[in-house]
Amino acid sequence: MAHENDTDTIRRLLTTPGRWAVVGLSTNTDRAAYGVARFVQRLGHEIVPVHPAAADVHGATGYATLSDVPDQVDVVDVFVNSALAGAVVDEAIAIGAKAVWLQLGVVDEDAAQRARAAGLDVVMDACPAIEAPRLGLA
Numbered sequence: 001m002a003h004e005n006d007t008d009t010i011r012r013l014l015t016t017p018g019r020w021a022v023v024g025l026s027t028n029t030d031r032a033a034y035g036v037a038r039f040v041q042r043l044g045h046e047i048v049p050v051h052p053a054a055a056d057v058h059g060a061t062g063y064a065t066l067s068d069v070p071d072q073v074d075v076v077d078v079f080v081n082s083a084l085a086g087a088v089v090d091e092a093i094a095i096g097a098k099a100v101w102l103q104l105g106v107v108d109e110d111a112a113q114r115a116r117a118a119g120l121d122v123v124m125d126a127c128p129a130i131e132a133p134r135l136g137l138a
Contacts, residue, residue: 003112003124010123010131013075013099017044021069021097023088024079025049025057032103032127033079039129040077043138048073066091075099077128078106086111093118103127 020040025033026049037047038058048069049055049062056062063069066076066088076092078085078100085102089111092100099121102108112122123131132138 009121018074019046020075021048021050021073022077023050026051027055036129073097078102
């Protein structure tokens with residue numbers, strides 16, 4: 001069964017202040033993650049860059065992996081290709097994240113099912129910078 005995003009879940013994730021670990025966020029201003037992370041920050045969320053280079057982005061300290069991030073992560077925003085998304089989702093489950101948000105074009109039905117089974121909210125194949133304006137939130 002194909003995943004369908006729940007509008008109420010999207011609205012809650014976008015409007016409830018939280019700590020978003022943005023996996024794939026680097027200092028490369030040409031990448032979508034760079035602009036979307038800034039957008040998420042402007043919505044009032046704290047961002048945590050997660051990238052093997054562990055660079056600081058938008059004034060936030062970067063970490064090489066999700067497991068390196070100290071303290072609670074509310075949403076893991078996944079900016080990696082679909083083939084790598086499952087491992088990121090599994091790590092999100094392992095660190096006790098509350099939700100995973102797989103970006104536009106990132107689809108892994110099995111990973112989404114594992115996340116839901118572990119009690120996480122799941123948004124897949126969607127972008128906060130598209131969904132917030134669509135819902136009148138930005």
